[in-house]
Amino acid sequence: MFVLVVGGGKVGYYLAKELIDSGHECVLMEKDRGRADTIRDEIGSVVIAQDGCEGKYLREAGANRADIVAAVTGDDEDNLVICQMAKHHFDVPRTIARVNNPKNERLFRHLGVDEIISPTRMILGSIEQDIPVHELLHLAALGEGELEIIEAHLQPGSPAIGRVAGELRVPSGCSLFGVIRNGAPTPLRSDTILAEGDKVIAIGRPDCEVELREQLIGEHEEV
């Protein structure tokens, strides 16, 4: 597998190092010459001291035969352009972008970036799992972001507690497909009685959220 990594910060550096260690072919582009020299001393001659946003240098780095381009610079706009140039100019089959502003995920997906990694979102998700939040938790986006996997943690005050799943008014474009009770996943049947502490997993369009929240979370309580 030939992976072209753009951005020689901490993420790019360790990524390239791991890829080389596991036997993949890898080229790392870092536009800062000093930084590029430092990395070259450590991981060898696979470092190119050029701007990966420029078509000319992407070609020189072998973008046209890359299986994957991973754009991991610290700037969202650069990562977007790197992936779009790779995708549309060099026909790279798979592009991965690091995104700092989680709000950019949707735009990037819409603009054709194959995979979007948001460290901010991941840390946020991890924090949200630890604190009681009266909100829906986004677990993943499917396809081009038109569907989302959502978790609703039923806490005291939820109108769904004690009701059978079949009675819930589930918005169209949305489906409840499982429940995690005491850590064990079970399919959600229409006769399942929902209980406090249940985590209901739903799959649906982002615009279903408001109704879903009303049904499963209830009125937002100020804490």
Add this chain to the structure above:
Amino acid sequence: MKAVIVGCGRVGAGLADALDRAGWQVLIIDRTTAAFDRLPSTFGGTALRGDGTDEDTLRRAGAEGADLFLAMTEGDNRNIMAAQLGVEAFGAVRTLAKINDPVRAEAYALLGIATLCRTNLMETAVLAFLGQDAGERPGIFLPGATHTHPLGAGPASTTEA
């Protein structure tokens, strides 16, 4: 008619003033307030400090439904991202992004964004001044005629530009 301009440099400020005088409703955004000193005191539009590649900032600024979206900052990639946000998230009817790298300027025109390439404009001007043939160096790349909205699945509104 509503115009959103991202980047209040000489070009951005000049265009903001010109469109304002021509009766447009103008909204100009820059990351530094000092940049707005370039606007004349007669400017009747809105000047807002913020990041023009941030969807929330643009939304708060009222970028929704702009007739014209001009991305004129000093960063090629910032302009590319702002212009695509203008089209995809705010439904701008016409967009123009300043991209100084001729390769990217042409590539994004093929993706449906009209682009302005200062490098080509200046090279052409200088070669003409020297009386030499400038060859094919378009200052503005129009969106590709065969545009099939390769940017995503949304409306192909960029083809109207």
